[in-house]
Amino acid sequence: MDLNMxxxxxxxMGTTIIGVTYNGGVVLGADSRTSTGMYVANRASxxxxxxxxxxxxxxxxxxxxxxxxxxxxxxxxxxxxxxxxQPATVKxxxxxxxxxxxxxxxxxxxxxxxxxxxxxxGGKIYGIPLGGTLVEQPxxxxxxxxxxxxxxxxxxxxxxxxxxxAEQLVVKAVSLAIARDGASGGVVRTxxxxxxxxxxxxYPGDKLQLWHDELEPQxxxxxxxxxxxxxxxxx
Amino acid sequence: xxxxxxxxxxxGPEADSQRxxxxxxxxxxxxxxxxxxxxxxxxxxxxxxxSTLRYKSxxxxxxxxxxxxxxxxxxxxxxxxxxxxxxxxxxxxxxWDDGNSLGPKEVHNYLTRVMYNRRNKFNPLWNSLVLGGVKxxxxxxxxxxxxxxxxxxxxxxxxxxxxxxxxxxxxxxxENLSFEDGVRLLEKCMRVLLYRDRSAINKLQIAKITxxxxxxxxxxxxxxxxxxxxxxxxxxxxxxxx
Numbered sequence: 001m002d003l004n005m006x007x008x009x010x011x012x013m014g015t016t017i018i019g020v021t022y023n024g025g026v027v028l029g030a031d032s033r034t035s036t037g038m039y040v041a042n043r044a045s046x047x048x049x050x051x052x053x054x055x056x057x058x059x060x061x062x063x064x065x066x067x068x069x070x071x072x073x074x075x076x077x078x079x080x081x082x083x084x085x086q087p088a089t090v091k092x093x094x095x096x097x098x099x100x101x102x103x104x105x106x107x108x109x110x111x112x113x114x115x116x117x118x119x120x121x122g123g124k125i126y127g128i129p130l131g132g133t134l135v136e137q138p139x140x141x142x143x144x145x146x147x148x149x150x151x152x153x154x155x156x157x158x159x160x161x162x163x164x165x166a167e168q169l170v171v172k173a174v175s176l177a178i179a180r181d182g183a184s185g186g187v188v189r190t191x192x193x194x195x196x197x198x199x200x201x202x203y204p205g206d207k208l209q210l211w212h213d214e215l216e217p218q219x220x221x222x223x224x225x226x227x228x229x230x231x232x233x234x235x
Numbered sequence: 236x237x238x239x240x241x242x243x244x245x246x247g248p249e250a251d252s253q254r255x256x257x258x259x260x261x262x263x264x265x266x267x268x269x270x271x272x273x274x275x276x277x278x279x280x281x282x283x284x285x286s287t288l289r290y291k292s293x294x295x296x297x298x299x300x301x302x303x304x305x306x307x308x309x310x311x312x313x314x315x316x317x318x319x320x321x322x323x324x325x326x327x328x329x330x331w332d333d334g335n336s337l338g339p340k341e342v343h344n345y346l347t348r349v350m351y352n353r354r355n356k357f358n359p360l361w362n363s364l365v366l367g368g369v370k371x372x373x374x375x376x377x378x379x380x381x382x383x384x385x386x387x388x389x390x391x392x393x394x395x396x397x398x399x400x401x402x403x404x405x406x407x408x409x410e411n412l413s414f415e416d417g418v419r420l421l422e423k424c425m426r427v428l429l430y431r432d433r434s435a436i437n438k439l440q441i442a443k444i445t446x447x448x449x450x451x452x453x454x455x456x457x458x459x460x461x462x463x464x465x466x467x468x469x470x471x472x473x474x475x476x477x
Contacts, residue, residue, distance in 0.1 A: 014286065014433075033433075034477060038395070040431045044466040045477040063477065071475050144286065182286040182433045187461055200468070204461030213291035214438065215456040221418050221441050224455055 014183020015047060016145030016174050017058035019113040020157075021138050022166035025123040025194025026115040029170035030058050031145065031178050032186030043186045052077050053198070055093040055116030056191050060143035061130070066110040069100050090116040094126035094134060102132025111142045117193045145177030145184035152176060167192060167201070175208040258310035258361045260284055262295045263434040264396035265306035265365045266424045268408055269374050269389050270417035273445035274367035276306050277421040279428075280454055281436035288436055296442045296451060300325045303339040303368035304444045305346075308393040309381065310361035317360060320349065339368030339375040343385070351383030363393035369446050392424075395432040400424035414443070426457050 018029040030047040033040055047059050049070045055077070059066035073096045077088050094114040101108060114126040127133075127140035139157055141149050152173060161169065167190055174188045188203040206217055218224060260282045267276035282290030295314070296306040299321050307314040324345060328337050337345075343366040353359050359381045367376045377387035390404040403424050412420065421441060429435045437459070442451040470476050 035433055038433045040433060042477060043430050044461070044463070044469060046468075046470040047477070049470070049475050067475060067477070074475060148287075180288050182283060182288055185433070187466065202467050204466075205459055206461065215454060217437065217456040217458040219458055220422055221452055221455060222415055224453070 014145070014181065015060040015143030016149070016177035016181060016184040017047060017060050017111075017113050017142045018146075018149075018170050018173055019058060019115040019125040019127070019140050020161075020166050020170055021115075021123045021125050022161045022163055024163060025117045025192060026125055027163070027166045027170050028056055028058050028113065028115045028191045028193070029167075029174050030143075030189055031174055031184040032189060033184055034063055035183060040185065045186070046189065048189055048191045048200075050074070051093050051114075052081065052088050052116070054087050054118060054193060055090050055114065056193060056198075057093075057097065058113040058115070058142065059110065060112070061110035062108070065108045066112065069097060069108065069110060069112070072100060073097050087118060089118040089120060090114065090124040090126065091118075091121065094124075094128065094136075097126075097128050098132055098134040100132075101128055101130075105131050113140055113142055115191075115193065117195060119195075123194065141173070143184070145174075145181035148177050148180045149173050163192060163194070171203055172209070175203075176211060178205075178208075179211045179214065258313075260290065260311045261361075261434070262293060262308045262311055262314070263432055264392055264394040264400065264428055265295065265308050265363070266392045266396045266400045266404075266421055266428075267306065267365050267367050267376055267390065268404060268412070268417060268420065269367075269376050270412040270414065272414065273369040273374055273443065274304060274376055275414075275417040275421055276304055276365060276367055276442045276444075277425050277439055278306050278308070279425070279436050279439040281434065281438070282311050283434045286433070288434070291436055291438060292454065294440070294451070296440060298444075298449050298451075299342055299366075299368075300328070301336055301448075302370040302444075303337075303342045303366060304442055304449055305342075306365040306367075306393075306442070307362045309363055313360040313362050317346070317349070317362065317364070321345075338370035338373075339366055339377070340370075342366055342368070343375070343377040343379065343387070347379050347383060347385040350379050350381060350385075354382045365391055365393060368444055372446060395428055395435075396424065399427050399431055403427065422457060426459065429457060429459065 016031045020027045028048050032045045034042040034045045051074050081088050112128045117123045127135045171188050178184045190201045192199040265278040278295040282293040299305050364379045378391040379385040390408050392400045437456045438454050440452050
């Protein structure tokens with residue numbers, strides 16, 4: 001109904017999140033829209049959150065639940081790193097996320113993708129959907145926008161991509177999801193993790209490729225109306 | 236697809252009628268304002284199917300007769316039905332061939348009656364309508380909701396436009412806006428809606444109606460701004476936040 005907005009709806013990151021491995025590391029990607037019902041509460045959110053220097057997590061679902069889970073795991077991993085005397089592995093980080101998701105499954109509503117690099121296993125991606133299942137995969141997608149990407153990835157995913165190929169794939173995919181999912185939008189953020197370290201990238205909405213039925217952005221209709229007429233043809 | 240009609244045939248004649256319980260393909264906000272020469276109206280071209288942005292070239296503003304412009308948000312199929320009713324209304328008016336033609340005030344009144352009557356039968360047309368026009372130098376801009384609430388004003392909006400566009404218009408609208416200023420003001424409103432309304436898409440049209448006639452612009456997209464420094468690295472001061 002028209003004026004009946006639910007401004008008290010829980011902040012939910014209807015979202016598109018992606019994690020992809022390549023030969024040398026992983027690329028994590030996400031959109032930046034956080035919504036309260038139909039209102040976009042934050043159009044430039046950061047959904048790829050740091051757990052340790054070498055492990056990051058993509059968050060989807062309830063904003064509050066995913067933030068708390070990642071805060072707890074960051075805390076546990078910090079202590080674990082001190083005790084272990086060396087960087088935590090991606091597998092340990094993923095399993096900590098899994099324990100919290102599984103043991104609180106009735107109360108939490110968050111789907112997470114853990115990605116990172118460690119010296120034992122290299123780049124790894126773990127998907128932890130609702131319920132707390134842990135699945136290690138060469139790539140995985142999540143969030144409401146992912147529905148639109150299953151066909152795309154079935155066709156476009158290849159084993160053994162380079163870093164740039166993997167990042168381009170992720171940016172293209174998030175951008176395609178944003179075009180069709182009302183709950184995804186804003187900018188595309190990527191985080192690349194490999195033996196050399198971590199690189200964060202930012203692709204604003206106006207820098208992304210145009211898809212079907214989308215038009216080149218203009219400053220104003222007035223610019224279009226005042227545009228010079230085309231030159232007459234010479235036959 | 237299974238019918239949604241109640242199985243109980245004791246309901247009698249009711250059992251055969253259909254009712255819109257919830258909308259399927261919907262359009263989002265329409266924003267309109269009065270300016271020096273007439274009315275300017277803007278609407279994006281999206282038809283959402285739940286949270287999917289399914290259709291991206293839906294024209295949600297249409298001319299009605301010689302003097303009016305109708306914009307609609309809500310269920311697109313109901314909007315198409317309304318256009319059909321209005322076609323008949325205008326046709327019958329023309330058939331009198333008496334030199335008179337229905338103006339925006341009359342069309343608005345007709346729509347109000349239709350919407351309110353459907354509401355009373357618990358079978359609403361799931362739309363919020365904006366009706367603007369000029370006749371004999373008089374500018375008119377009104378709105379009707381799916382429950383029959385209707386009024387006229389210097390600027391109106393539907394849906395999210397009420398919450399995001401009207402405050403801007405209250406501040407910046409004034410009597411005798413030029414065409415350029417009116418377009419810029421509408422674009423300012425549409426840009427905010429694009430940032431903050433989940434069902435908005437970046438393709439819109441602006442329609443103009445004056446004493447001379449009406450035009451609807453070609454579809455076009457707006458530039459958006461993402462270069463705030465805080466946007467590049469929001470979690471800088473607080474890791475794990477958004």
